Amino acid sequence: MGSTERIRNVAKRVAKWARAGHQMVVVPSAMSGETNRLLALAGELAPDHPETPYYRELDMLAATGEQASSALLAIALQAEGLDAVSYTGWQVPVRTDSSYTKARIESIDPERVRADLDAGRVVIITGFQGIDPLGNITTLGRGGSDTSAVAVAAALKADECLIYTDVDGVYTTDPRVVPAARRLNSVSFEEMLEMASLGSKVLQIRSVEFAGKYKVPMRVLSSFTSWDIDLAEEAKSGTLITFEEDEKMEKAVVSGIAFNRGEAKISVRGVPDTPGIAAAILGPVADANIDVDVIIQNISKDGKTDFSFTVSQTDYQRALDLLREKVAPELGAAEVVGNPNIAKVSIVGIGMRSHVGVASTMFRTLAQEGVNIQMISTSEIKTSVVIDEKYLELAVRALHTAFGLDKVE
Amino acid sequence: MGSTERIRNVAKRVAKWARAGHQMVVVPSAMSGETNRLLALAGELAPDHPETPYYRELDMLAATGEQASSALLAIALQAEGLDAVSYTGWQVPVRTDSSYTKARIESIDPERVRADLDAGRVVIITGFQGIDPLGNITTLGRGGSDTSAVAVAAALKADECLIYTDVDGVYTTDPRVVPAARRLNSVSFEEMLEMASLGSKVLQIRSVEFAGKYKVPMRVLSSFTSWDIDLAEEAKSGTLITFEEDEKMEKAVVSGIAFNRGEAKISVRGVPDTPGIAAAILGPVADANIDVDVIIQNISKDGKTDFSFTVSQTDYQRALDLLREKVAPELGAAEVVGNPNIAKVSIVGIGMRSHVGVASTMFRTLAQEGVNIQMISTSEIKTSVVIDEKYLELAVRALHTAFGLDKVE
Numbered sequence: 023m024g025s026t027e028r029i030r031n032v033a034k035r036v037a038k039w040a041r042a043g044h045q046m047v048v049v050p051s052a053m054s055g056e057t058n059r060l061l062a063l064a065g066e067l068a069p070d071h072p073e074t075p076y077y078r079e080l081d082m083l084a085a086t087g088e089q090a091s092s093a094l095l096a097i098a099l100q101a102e103g104l105d106a107v108s109y110t111g112w113q114v115p116v117r118t119d120s121s122y123t124k125a126r127i128e129s130i131d132p133e134r135v136r137a138d139l140d141a142g143r144v145v146i147i148t149g150f151q152g153i154d155p156l157g158n159i160t161t162l163g164r165g166g167s168d169t170s171a172v173a174v175a176a177a178l179k180a181d182e183c184l185i186y187t188d189v190d191g192v193y194t195t196d197p198r199v200v201p202a203a204r205r206l207n208s209v210s211f212e213e214m215l216e217m218a219s220l221g222s223k224v225l226q227i228r229s230v231e232f233a234g235k236y237k238v239p240m241r242v243l244s245s246f247t248s249w250d251i252d253l254a255e256e257a258k259s260g261t262l263i264t265f266e267e268d269e270k271m272e273k274a275v276v277s278g279i280a281f282n283r284g285e286a287k288i289s290v291r292g293v294p295d296t297p298g299i300a301a302a303i304l305g306p307v308a309d310a311n312i313d314v315d316v317i318i319q320n321i322s323k324d325g326k327t328d329f330s331f332t333v334s335q336t337d338y339q340r341a342l343d344l345l346r347e348k349v350a351p352e353l354g355a356a357e358v359v360g361n362p363n364i365a366k367v368s369i370v371g372i373g374m375r376s377h378v379g380v381a382s383t384m385f386r387t388l389a390q391e392g393v394n395i396q397m398i399s400t401s402e403i404k405t406s407v408v409i410d411e412k413y414l415e416l417a418v419r420a421l422h423t424a425f426g427l428d429k430v431e
Numbered sequence: 432m433g434s435t436e437r438i439r440n441v442a443k444r445v446a447k448w449a450r451a452g453h454q455m456v457v458v459p460s461a462m463s464g465e466t467n468r469l470l471a472l473a474g475e476l477a478p479d480h481p482e483t484p485y486y487r488e489l490d491m492l493a494a495t496g497e498q499a500s501s502a503l504l505a506i507a508l509q510a511e512g513l514d515a516v517s518y519t520g521w522q523v524p525v526r527t528d529s530s531y532t533k534a535r536i537e538s539i540d541p542e543r544v545r546a547d548l549d550a551g552r553v554v555i556i557t558g559f560q561g562i563d564p565l566g567n568i569t570t571l572g573r574g575g576s577d578t579s580a581v582a583v584a585a586a587l588k589a590d591e592c593l594i595y596t597d598v599d600g601v602y603t604t605d606p607r608v609v610p611a612a613r614r615l616n617s618v619s620f621e622e623m624l625e626m627a628s629l630g631s632k633v634l635q636i637r638s639v640e641f642a643g644k645y646k647v648p649m650r651v652l653s654s655f656t657s658w659d660i661d662l663a664e665e666a667k668s669g670t671l672i673t674f675e676e677d678e679k680m681e682k683a684v685v686s687g688i689a690f691n692r693g694e695a696k697i698s699v700r701g702v703p704d705t706p707g708i709a710a711a712i713l714g715p716v717a718d719a720n721i722d723v724d725v726i727i728q729n730i731s732k733d734g735k736t737d738f739s740f741t742v743s744q745t746d747y748q749r750a751l752d753l754l755r756e757k758v759a760p761e762l763g764a765a766e767v768v769g770n771p772n773i774a775k776v777s778i779v780g781i782g783m784r785s786h787v788g789v790a791s792t793m794f795r796t797l798a799q800e801g802v803n804i805q806m807i808s809t810s811e812i813k814t815s816v817v818i819d820e821k822y823l824e825l826a827v828r829a830l831h832t833a834f835g836l837d838k839v840e
Contacts, residue, residue, distance in 0.1 A: 026475045033476075063503055066435045067442075068510040075509055075516065082517055083502035086495035093491035094472055100484055101477040107484065108491055112521070113566055157522055 033098035035249040045139040049149040049171040052087030077122035088148035106144040111151035118152035125160035130177035165226030176236035190244035191261035194427040195279040202428040208262040276371035276425040286338035289330040292356025295322040312337040365414040368406040387424040442507035444658040454548040458558040458580040461496030486531035497557035515553040520560040527561035534569035539586035574635030585645035599653035600670035603836040604688040611837035617671040685780035685834040695747035698739040701765025704731040721746040774823040777815040796833040
């Protein structure tokens with residue numbers, strides 16, 4: 023939520039739903055820029071800090087952003103003539119573990135909220151935060167308001183969890199790369215999970231996981247539409263993330279093309295193919311706090327194998343140095359080579375489970391465009407390839423067309 | 432507290448006390464301007480509002496200011512190398528009634544705080560707020576952080592409650608009116624209460640009442656001194672509000688001259704002197720939500736009496752109209768006259784209890800300066816006179832000198 027003008031618009035939109043007879047629970051994020059403002063103040067005060075007590079206080083601090091916006095939304099709803107009440111995470115309560123700044127929701131007590139809904143009130147619950155077993159305020163980390171909303175919807179067994187975002191839904195791929203990209207009317211939970219984990223930034227991945235665990239239908243829709251659009255139209259807008267594999271979904275073999283820029287590839291060549299080799303290579307990498315994405319181990323030849331993986335470009339040089347200076351000499355590897363400019367492209371589709379030849383269509387399409395595939399990784403509903411970064415847009419566009427995802431004008 | 436620079440200075444000051452072996456509990460106010468900023472946002476959203484639900488949300492909103500500054504102070508103390516933890520009102524808990532925006536503290540549970548202090552931690556408690564029996568956040572109203580600090584000090588049986596303000600203590604009178612005004616090293620609780628109620632804005636009157644009830648020694652001192660001044664010097668600075676009438680205090684008959692500008696006087700003349708006349712006149716005034724200060728009823732003459740009282744200048748015309756149009760005709764009063772430009776000057780001193788002639792010194796001093804006294808009102812430790820507003824400064828200066836309060840250069 024941005025200015026008071028935006029809060030007023032949210033209130034009018036909520037009021038529209040409430041007046042149509044829906045029991046409404048709203049989980050607002052902080053006002054635009056507020057969380058960053060607060061964390062910047064903390065950063066000014068403590069450039070170097072002891073971890074746990076500092077993180078506890080960061081959560082005390084950051085939680086105020088949502089508390090303020092929730093109270094303001096309640097006030098705006100009252101000004102609209104509705105009965106509205108706001109609750110902080112601890113008032114509901116939303117119980118979490120004690121992992122400050124990245125806590126996980128453990129349970130939500132729906133009774134207090136349910137009583138208010140039954141009394142005809144709109145209930146506002148601060149997103150992003152909860153209370154730990156010792157009564158400390160915790161926050162769920164960035165994007166946590168989405169997760170809060172899904173968790174609240176699950177606890178109350180809501181019909182649907184509407185996530186208002188700055189985009190109007192989930193697309194077949196990024197429209198900035200492929201102008202022909204289409205908005206999906208619905209997408210399965212598993213597909214959404216793959217797309218979120220593959221860099222589609224529409225929803226925080228934890229919120230999707232949560233929705234999956236508790237089977238909460240989520241709808242991603244735009245907060246930029248006018249509040250007074252027709253309710254029936256709004257209720258069908260955006261993208262529904264669903265758990266029912268309906269017929270329509272069966273038709274689409276591939277639902278979307280996801281991609282990650284900014285990756286880098288590292289190969290350790292000619293390592294002795296003995297048990298524990300993956301751990302011997304990736305253990306030190308993980309210890310250096312470097313996230314590894316795709317991992318490939320080639321078949322062995324003459325008792326030696328090649329081991330490749332991708333990391334983010336920002337970690338590339340550090341990972342390369344680590345492997346060259348410490349890991350490779352210890353393992354007796356032949357050499358460590360890398361490519362700091364690769365990208366990952368993935369086709370995602372629940373229909374891939376029951377359709378053969380999807381991966382080969384992908385490989386053929388890329389071959390026709392002259393795009394060399396450097397690594398391949400597959401899962402049940404997705405196939406990912408690592409390619410030279412410079413071919414990324416070309417590859418995404420070609421695949422989008424090949425799988426029939428282009429918008430029909 | 433203002434910028435992060437000011438928070439850092441507060442942290443250094445607290446660290447100085449803590450390192451000298453004091454167990455410290457700190458009750459910060461919100462960062463400068465923050466409470467006004469938040470309330471302005473609420474005002475934008477709800478120009479007209481239903482009372483109770485709106486006030487509940489205002490408290491949710493306003494409480495975030497102190498929560499943020501408390502977390503930031505904890506972070507700043509940690510950066511100073513101290514172990515520090517912040518608690519909101521509900522975490523302590525500070526229990527209040529449910530009078531949103533002007534709640535009263537009912538009890539404070541000292542156990543959690545005591546455990547932290549015993550573990551060597553500095554404890555920060557959000558001022559200005561608490562939790563009601565139903566688990567709602569409440570605030571104590573403007574200046575409530577002072578009251579919170581005193582209440583916490585009482586609950587923990589603290590040696591002293593230091594109130595850091597923008598002045599360096601309590602003065603014999605306002606130094607802007609009397610340059611010779613002196614800072615008092617100590618003042619009795621009763622005197623402070625009279626001075627606070629008479630318009631000395633150093634401390635919120637409720638905090639003084641609270642200190643009186645629980646016998647908490649308070650010290651008013653300046654937040655603008657450098658944090659690294661000598662601790663022993665700082666511990667003696669400012670003004671101590673005390674409950675022990677020591678010898679030094681006995682010597683001063685009058686401790687200070689308080690005054691109120693901006694008052695107005697109204698007289699209802701020639702009303703029949705029958706029982707219930709005060710209620711018949713002041714009842715309608717109170718019903719119109721007009722605060723009355725000094726009230727005087729003259730002795731009766733021929734079965735008629737004159738009844739005078741003062742109100743603030745902003746309420747003057749409304750009160751006058753009400754009395755002339757409704758009250759006076761019903762009572763058969765001769766006339767209603769008023770003076771919209773009067774001021775009240777009071778001498779305050781616990782020594783007045785045991786000294787005769789104090790009031791007459793006051794009247795003689797004013798007579799010598801040619802100041803006409805329009806009304807007189809007395810209590811055990813104060814004598815107030817109502818005079819023409821234009822003589823206010825003259826009267827205050829003359830009385831300050833007459834009672835030996837001037838600074839000795």
